[in-house]
Every structure is written in C-alpha cells, then in structure tokens.
Amino acid sequence: MSMTALGLCARWTHVGAGVFLVGTFAFLLLAGRSDRLTVVAWERRLTRWTRWAAGLLLLSGLLSLSYQAAVVTGRSEDALSAATMLRVAGATQFGTVWLLRHGLLLLLAGLILLREREESGWDWAAFRGEGLLLGGTGLGLLAWAGHAAAVEPGGLAAAGADALHLLAVGVWLGGLLPLALLLRAAGQEVGADARPFAVLAARSFSQISLIAVLAVAATGIWNASNQIGNVASLLGTRYGHLLLLKLGLFVPILALAAVNRLRLLPALSGEAETVGRPAMRRLASFVALESALGAAILGVVILMSVTPPGRHAEPWWPLPFRFAYPPPHDVAGAGTRLLVGSQVALVGVLGLVAGWFLGWRRRLVVGVAAAVLVAGLGVALPPLAVEAYPTTYRRSPIPYQAASIADGRHLYATHCAACHGRTAEGDGPDAAGLPRKPANLSDPHVGRHTAGDLFWWLTRGIPGSGMSGFGDRLSEAERWDVVNFLRTVSAAGRARGLTAVVEPDRPWLVAPDFTYAVGPGASRSLKDYRGRRLVLLVLFTLPDSRPRLGQLARNYDILQTMGADVVAAPTDGGDQIISRLGASPRILFPVVTDGAREIVAAYSLFQPAAWRSPPTHVEYLIDRQGYLRARWTPDARDWAEATGLLAEIQQLNQETISVPPAEEHVH
Amino acid sequence: MRLWKAIALLNLALGVGLLIGYLWWGREASRLRQETTLTIQAGAAALEEREWAVRGVVRSVIPEINVLVVTHEDIPGFMPSMTMGFRAANPKLYAGVQVGDLIRFTLKGVPPNVTIVAITREGKS
Numbered sequence: 001m002s003m004t005a006l007g008l009c010a011r012w013t014h015v016g017a018g019v020f021l022v023g024t025f026a027f028l029l030l031a032g033r034s035d036r037l038t039v040v041a042w043e044r045r046l047t048r049w050t051r052w053a054a055g056l057l058l059l060s061g062l063l064s065l066s067y068q069a070a071v072v073t074g075r076s077e078d079a080l081s082a083a084t085m086l087r088v089a090g091a092t093q094f095g096t097v098w099l100l101r102h103g104l105l106l107l108l109a110g111l112i113l114l115r116e117r118e119e120s121g122w123d124w125a126a127f128r129g130e131g132l133l134l135g136g137t138g139l140g141l142l143a144w145a146g147h148a149a150a151v152e153p154g155g156l157a158a159a160g161a162d163a164l165h166l167l168a169v170g171v172w173l174g175g176l177l178p179l180a181l182l183l184r185a186a187g188q189e190v191g192a193d194a195r196p197f198a199v200l201a202a203r204s205f206s207q208i209s210l211i212a213v214l215a216v217a218a219t220g221i222w223n224a225s226n227q228i229g230n231v232a233s234l235l236g237t238r239y240g241h242l243l244l245l246k247l248g249l250f251v252p253i254l255a256l257a258a259v260n261r262l263r264l265l266p267a268l269s270g271e272a273e274t275v276g277r278p279a280m281r282r283l284a285s286f287v288a289l290e291s292a293l294g295a296a297i298l299g300v301v302i303l304m305s306v307t308p309p310g311r312h313a314e315p316w317w318p319l320p321f322r323f324a325y326p327p328p329h330d331v332a333g334a335g336t337r338l339l340v341g342s343q344v345a346l347v348g349v350l351g352l353v354a355g356w357f358l359g360w361r362r363r364l365v366v367g368v369a370a371a372v373l374v375a376g377l378g379v380a381l382p383p384l385a386v387e388a389y390p391t392t393y394r395r396s397p398i399p400y401q402a403a404s405i406a407d408g409r410h411l412y413a414t415h416c417a418a419c420h421g422r423t424a425e426g427d428g429p430d431a432a433g434l435p436r437k438p439a440n441l442s443d444p445h446v447g448r449h450t451a452g453d454l455f456w457w458l459t460r461g462i463p464g465s466g467m468s469g470f471g472d473r474l475s476e477a478e479r480w481d482v483v484n485f486l487r488t489v490s491a492a493g494r495a496r497g498l499t500a501v502v503e504p505d506r507p508w509l510v511a512p513d514f515t516y517a518v519g520p521g522a523s524r525s526l527k528d529y530r531g532r533r534l535v536l537l538v539l540f541t542l543p544d545s546r547p548r549l550g551q552l553a554r555n556y557d558i559l560q561t562m563g564a565d566v567v568a569a570p571t572d573g574g575d576q577i578i579s580r581l582g583a584s585p586r587i588l589f590p591v592v593t594d595g596a597r598e599i600v601a602a603y604s605l606f607q608p609a610a611w612r613s614p615p616t617h618v619e620y621l622i623d624r625q626g627y628l629r630a631r632w633t634p635d636a637r638d639w640a641e642a643t644g645l646l647a648e649i650q651q652l653n654q655e656t657i658s659v660p661p662a663e664e665h666v667h
Numbered sequence: 668m669r670l671w672k673a674i675a676l677l678n679l680a681l682g683v684g685l686l687i688g689y690l691w692w693g694r695e696a697s698r699l700r701q702e703t704t705l706t707i708q709a710g711a712a713a714l715e716e717r718e719w720a721v722r723g724v725v726r727s728v729i730p731e732i733n734v735l736v737v738t739h740e741d742i743p744g745f746m747p748s749m750t751m752g753f754r755a756a757n758p759k760l761y762a763g764v765q766v767g768d769l770i771r772f773t774l775k776g777v778p779p780n781v782t783i784v785a786i787t788r789e790g791k792s
Contacts, residue, residue, distance in 0.1 A: 521738045
C-alpha cells in the first residue's frame with residue numbers, strides 16, 4: 001500500500017475514532033443512568049470499545065504526524081525520522097494544533113483506562129462529561145489544522161464554523177453506533193428489561209440529532225461557500241466533485257433518518273404487548289446502516305482535506321452551456337420570456353410551499369406545483385443559456401497588466417490581424433476567403449464573454465468558421481496575453497464615453513496595472529498607489545508636450561498636496577528622455593525611462609480613435625481604487641488651466657468608496 | 668479520591684495551565700514588540716558617520732543653494748529609492764553635470780545630515 005493511502009487511512013481512523021468517542025460520551029450522558037442488566041452490559045461493552053477507540057486515536061494520530069512529516073519535506077523516508085516529526089510538531093501550525101490536541105487526547109485516554117469505580121451520580125456525570133469535553137475539544141481543534149484556518153480574511157470565523165461542524169458531526173454521527181448497539185440489545189428476547197430505557201434514549205437522541213443535523217447543514221454550507229465560492233468550482237474542480245459525492249452520501253442518510261424519525265420511532269411505543277420489537281430491530285439495522293454511510297462520508301472528507309479547495313483550483317467546466325444574464329447575444333423576446341417564465345416559476349414555488357402545509361390532496365398539489373415550476377423555468381431559462389467550454393471559468397494566470405497587453409497587441413498584429421483586421425473590426429484582407437465573416441472583436445458584446453471563452457476559441461479554434469486553433473503555435477501565456485489585449489480592446493470601445501469630467505461615484509473602466517522605473521531608481525507599479533494616491537498618467541511626445549509638462553511641473557506641489565501623483569511616459573520609448581526634457585522648468589515627477597513602451601502600447605488603446613492616429617499627448621486620471629475616471633487631450637479646454645484638473649481631483653477626493661478595488665485579472 | 672473530584676481538579680489544572688500559557692504568550696509577544704522597537708530606534712539613532720555609493724539620475728541642479736535633485740536607487744539603512752535633493756560638498760563636483768545625467772555619487776555623513784562628496788558620470792537617461 002502506498003505511503004499516501006496509509007497516511008489517509010491513518011487520518012480516517014483518527015477522525016472516525018474521535019467522532020465515535022464524542023458521540024458515545026454524548027449519548028451516554030443523554031441516555032441517563034440505569035441499573036437494568038441489559039443496559040449495564042451495553043455500557044460495559046461501550047466502555048471496552050472506547051478503550052480501543054482511544055488507543056486507535058493516539059496511534060493514528062502518531063501516524064498522521066509521521067505522514068505529515070513526509071508531506072512537508074516531500075521525502076517518504078522522513079515519515080520514519082523522529083527529528084523531522086519533532087520539527088513539524090514544533091514549527092508548523094499543524095504541529096502546534098497536533099501537540100495541543102494530543103495532550104488533551106492523552107488525558108482522555110488516561111481517563112478512560114484508569115477509570116475508578118463510580119460511587120455517585122456526580123462521578124457518573126463527571127466521567128462522561130469530561131470524556132465529552134476532552135474528546136469534543138480534541139475533535140473541534142482539528143478545524144485549525146485544516147483548510148478552514150487558511151481562509152483569508154476571517155480565518156477565525158471559518159475555523160470556528162468548521163469546529164462547530166465537527167462537533168455536531170461527532171454528537172450525531174458518533175452517537176449512531178451506541179444507539180444501534182442499544183437497540184439491538186433491547187430488541188433481543190432477553191433484552192426486554194432495557195426496552196423502555198432504549199425507547200427513551202432513542203427519542204432524546206432523535207431530538208438532539210435533529211438539532212445537530214441542522215447545525216451540520218448550516219455550518220457545512222458556510223464552509224462550502226468559503227472553500228468553493230461558486231458553481232464553476234463546484235462542478236469543475238476535484239474538490240467540488242468530492243463535495244458533491246459527500247452530499248450524495250448525505251442524502252440517503254437523511255432519508256434513512258427521516259424514515260427512522262417519522263415511521264419507526266413512533267412504532268417503538270405501540271400499544272400492543274410486542275412493544276414494537278420488530279420495529280426496534282429494524283431501527284437498529286437502519287441506524288447501523290446510517291453510521292456506515294457516515295463512515296464513508298468521513299472517508300470523502302479525508303480526501304477533501306488533501307485536495308486544494310475549489311476556489312484555489314482552476315475549474316474545468318463540464319457542461320456545454322451556462323446561464324448568463326444579460327445574455328451575450330441579444331435574443332428576440334428574451335426579456336418577456338424571462339419575466340413570464342420567472343413569474344410562472346414563482347407560482348410553482350409558492351404551490352410547493354403551500355402543498356407542504358396542506359393536508360388535503362397534498363400529492364396532487366405538489367405534483368402540479370412542481371410541473372408549473374419546471375414549465376416556468378423551461379420558458380425563462382433557454383434564452384439565457386449560452387455555449388460554454390471547459391475553460392469558460394478559467395481565471396487568467398497572467399495579470400491584467402500593460403506588459404501583457406503590449407505583448408498581446410504585438411501577437412494580435414502578427415497572428416490575428418490578417419483576418420480580424422488591424423482595428424479588430426473583422427475586416428482583415430484575408431477575411432473574404434473565409435466561410436464565415438470573422439468576429440468584430442471591438443464590438444461591446446465581446447466583453448460579455450468570459451476570458452475563459454476567448455481562451456478556448458484561441459486554443460481550439462471554432463469549427464466550420466475558418467478560425468483555427470493556436471494551441472500549438474502560441475504558448476499558454478501568449479494566448480492569455482492575447483485575451484488580455486482583447487479585453488482592453490473591448491474596454492477601449494466603452495472608453496469612448498470617457499471625458500475630461502469625472503462622473504461622480506461611477507468608476508467602471510479598470511486601469512491596467514503597469515510597472516515603471518526612473519533611471520536606476522526602484523521600479524514601482526500603479527498598484528503601489530492603490531488606496532493612497534490618485535495618479536495622473538501622462539502619455540507625451542516631445543517637443544509638442546513640453547509646455548504642458550512644464551505646466552504640470554509648476555503645479556506638481558499643489559497636485560501632490562491634493563493627493564495626486566504624476567507619472568509621465570514618453571510615446572517614443574524614452575531614450576535619454578530626461579536629458580531631452582531639459583533643465584527648465586524643473587520636472588521632478590516620475591518620467592518613465594523603463595516600461596514606457598508597454599504603458600503606451602496598452603493605454604493608447606484608451607484614447608479616442610486609438611487605431612487611426614498614433615498618440616501624441618493624452619492624460620488619464622486614475623482613482624485610488626484603480627479605475628480610469630477621466631481622459632484629457634490637448635484639444636479639450638478643461639484642463640488647460642490647471643484649475644480644471646484640480647477640480648476633477650477634488651471631485652475624486654470627495655468620493656466615498658463605493659466599489660471594490662479593480663480586479664487584477666480579467667473575467 | 669472520588670472520581671468527580673479528580674476530574675474537577677484536572678479541569679482546574681487545565682484551566683490554570685491555559686491561563687498561564689496565555690499570559691506567558693502575551694508577555695512574550697509584547698517583549699518581542701518592545702525589542703523590535705528598540706532595535707529600530709538603535710538603528711535610526713546610530714550617531715556614527717557613514718558612507719554610501721549610490722546610483723541615480725539627475726533631475727535638477729540648483730547651484731543657488733548648492734543642491735542636486737536626484738532620483739536614486741535604494742540607499743541601504745538610510746532611505747528607499749526616491750527623488751531627493753542632496754547638498755554637494757563643493758560646487759566643483761557638479762560642474763558639467765546636466766539634467767538627465769546618469770551618475771554614481773558618494774554620500775557621506777551622519778544621517779540625516781549627509782552630503783555628496785564625489786560624482787562620476789555614467790551616461791544619459
């Protein structure tokens with residue numbers, strides 16, 4: 001058996017034994033005291049089992065640490081190295097939690113092994129209560145050694161929810177085995193003396209486990225939203241699939257629990273003299289089955305603990321379609337269909353709710369309501385369905401940065417412009433020979449496709465259209481560069497609405513990040529200003545721009561006082577640009593000597609008529625959240641007097657932050 | 668001893684242990700914080716003369732006050748990369764130096780009072 005399988009088995013045994021101990025002590029407390037012979041025998045048997053469980057718990061804990069040692073160093077022989085294990089225990093969060101937990105678990109084992117005779121009710125309650133306390137703390141602390149503790153921000157809340165999840169699972173799942181044993185013992189002919197005790201215990205357990213299951217569901221949803229976050233990760237990652245498997249196992253458990261609670265439990269206390277012995281035996285086997293399914297769920301959980309959480313993995317979308325609102329292609333009547341369909345579906349939902357509370361002809365009402373719901377969805381959803389591809393929800397590994405956009409622009413000119421046209425309008429010289437007119441990539445609808453869609457088409461091509469795949473000609477990074485460039489082109493189309501006047505409280509155009517350096521100075525990026533300063537990005541050309549730069553230089557101190565910084569990038573690449581700017585008037589704001597080419601290649605797309613005339617002078621005002629808010633060209637008057645610019649800066653200074661910072665990656 | 672008494676004692680011990688551990692950890696944390704501040708202060712207040720060789724690009728020459736404004740690289744232990752004015756020890760040092768010149772210069776002094784004591788030109792920027 002492989003190292004990994006052994007390590008995972010150890011973890012599974014560890015969690016299983018912990019759950020069993022917590023559940024058993026909770027159940028013993030819940031069931032209460034009894035001196036009936038069958039009950040005493042059952043308790044003795046359980047005590048024996050808890051000894052085994054405590055032993056297994058410590059042993060598997062040690063194996064888990066040794067497995068972790070091998071995982072941390074990546075060498076399987078380190079699993080047997082005491083030195084590595086000590087280092088892992090002493091220097092990692094996993095180790096700290098491990099030490100803390102195993103201290104408590106040692107105490108628990110001692111408590112179970114050295115138990116003295118119970119002399120009073122106090123002893124009885126103290127022993128079981130202490131077992132529950134130590135076992136519960138040991139189990140709950142596991143949350144701090146798992147994925148939940150790594151959630152940022154809010155790791156404490158996430159781990160707390162996970163701890164609650166584990167505890168609820170312990171009380172519920174762990175209590176099933178003692179219950180099954182008790183019911184089986186009481187269901188036998190000689191166990192008649194324990195039957196009233198068993199019936200009462202089963203009833204109180206039913207109440208407690210209902211609460212526990214609700215807690216499990218609530219904390220489970222919270223955990224899943226932390227670790228997975230969206231449908232794409234649920235359907236498209238391994239972690240998501242494991243969660244679906246877990247839910248798939250949870251459903252039959254719930255069904256069994258419902259049958260037990262609604263059918264078998266009432267039958268236990270029938271009025272006949274049999275006192276539901278058959279029902280008791282059936283309940284015992286159902287409960288045992290539940291607990292076996294629970295053990296399987298724990299197995300899935302262990303697999304999840306070594307799988308990267310869905311939101312950190314790149315999803316591979318399994319369906320050929322997805323739902324998008326608004327739909328990327330305008331479908332005639334989609335709005336009406338959506339409105340009508342959603343109302344019909346709502347009626348269906350209301351019908352379902354009403355049917356649930358209805359005594360009279362419930363099945364008919366529920367059936368009709370379900371049909372109405374399906375019909376409503378059938379009307380509303382199809383116009384929203386758009387084609388989707390495995391990479392549809394992939395996030396670009398290449399940030400939305402000027403350098404990537406510049407590379408993408410160059411790659412576009414080399415590989416794409418022949419058909420899609422130099423200005424991306426689908427009118428290249430080779431377009432005529434194609435079976436279908438190439439897409440107009442400057443059209444706003446391109447922005448409604450995900451970056452992953454574009455990546456897929458770039459990689460695999462579009463069958464029957466003449467668009468070929470570039471998967472073998474361009475590297476993955478290069479294809480993402482082209483995607484970033486196409487996003488900029490699409491954004492640039494909308495940037496036509498940008499003027500020299502800031503639209504109050506309405507940031508919508510993400511400013512691509514860029515990196516620059518002045519001489520031998522350290523390189524900085526736009527992101528460094530995030531949340532602190534406004535940036536006036538100036539693309540300039542000598543000698544025409546010299547007077548304007550002088551004006552900005554003279555006002556540099558007041559600009560700085562008002563929270564704005566100036567970054568000036570020469571359009572001609574910037575060879576000896578500082579020397580060429582000359583000594584008077586003094587220009588002390590950053591003049592980019594390194595990185596200007598990329599900045600100009602990306603940002604010149606945002607100027608009006610970007611493709612036709614090469615840029616000469618254009619200025620962009622970028623807010624503290626990383627959005628382009630205003631654009632100025634010399635033919636506009638507003639900023640020619642510096643007070644015009646200062647007024648726009650003041651406008652931005654007065655804004656309360658209403659949107660999240662611009663995203664680093666395109667979607 | 669009765670079992671429940673033993674368990675109560677055990678829990679008391681656990682609680683006290685937790686409290687002591689928490690207090691110790693809290694003290695350790697504040698001690699570390701204090702040490703860090705002291706170290707930083709000690710570093711800042713080092714009253715000894717130091718010398719750095721720094722690269723930069725000249726942004727302005729102001730002979731009236733004998734100052735050179737330079738966009739310079741990081742100066743370890745003194746200041747990060749920025750655009751900054753430095754006093755020259757002697758006006759002859761910057762004779763012939765023009766805006767846009769790439770220079771390597773030597774800073775000498777007790778921070779924050781440092782002066783440029785040597786300049787070599789390396790090119791244009």
